[in-house]
Amino acid sequence: MSKSKDAQASRAVLDYLNKQNRPYSAIDICNNLHKEHGKTAIVKACEVLTEEGKIKEKINGKQKCYFADQSQFPEVDDSEIKEMDVKIIKLSELVQSKQEENKKLETELRILNSSISTEDAQKELHSLNEECKNCKEKLASLKGGAVQISPAEKDRIYKMREKFVKEWRKRKRLTNDVLGAILEGYPKTKKQLYEDVGIETDEDLHVTVPEI
The missing domain is CATH 1.20.5 (Single alpha-helices involved in coiled-coils or other helix-helix interfaces)
Structure with a gap:
């Protein structure tokens, strides 16, 4: 390695330790400098700076840590x-x-x-008004004695309802099982988990699973 790169690594290490004013290992210094200099260059820089007395070294077993020379800093009293x-x-x-x-x-x-956005809400409101209008017309027709649905269609609708209610119960049970498993290792409350994930329950919407 060139003397220029050695000098750059030494200057970087010295500036970093003086600025942070806390102990670091050579590997920590290398990582904290975003590996701008290689590990070998950082280790060498730490050793050279220690020999020159510009930084201090402390050895704990096989671990070495380096820190700024405290004599260069003004003394701080207890009140400060x-x-x-x-x-x-x-x-x-x-x-x-x-x-x-x-x-x-x-x-x-x-x-x-x-x-929902204001624009989408207006579209939905218009759609619901149209649906409400159609329902009123259908109700008026039913009250007038008109036959609107065949027995076969009625039976099909009941079967579909039963299918959807069963699926509703199944999915609710599976969801509760999953959430229960999560809550076993979750450090917060069930309510907090629901808020963090953004879950809305049937109870929040004031609905219950219909009977079949």
Whole structure:
């Protein structure tokens, strides 16, 4: 490796350790520098910088870690450390608050994305009005004594209803089995799981499986 590349690796290691001011292994440094320099170059740079006294080395068994020379930094008194600890606590609370707020917003966004648009709602309303109109006309015709359906058609409809109700029950049972298996290892409540996944139950829509 050229002296120029060695110097670049050493400068990168020194700048990184001084900026982070915490211990790292050579492999960690290599990964954190996004492998801009090879592992061999980083290891060599750490050894050279240690020999030159620009960084410090600590050996724990076979593991070596490197950190910035603390003599170059100004001393920090206890009161300043306490202020920093308080600031860390406040910032941690703020992060948690923002995460919870973000989670609520994501839930609202998911609900909005799954909601029908105004244009589609207007089309559906028009379709339902037409359907309602047709039903009223059919009702009026039935009240007038007109025969609208044959016994064979009636029997076919009842069989279809029975088939669909059975399928409804089957799918609900399978879904509940799957969700039950998930909940065995899920760290939150059943309600929270449904919210996270975006599941709407029959109960949420105030419907029940019909009797056959």
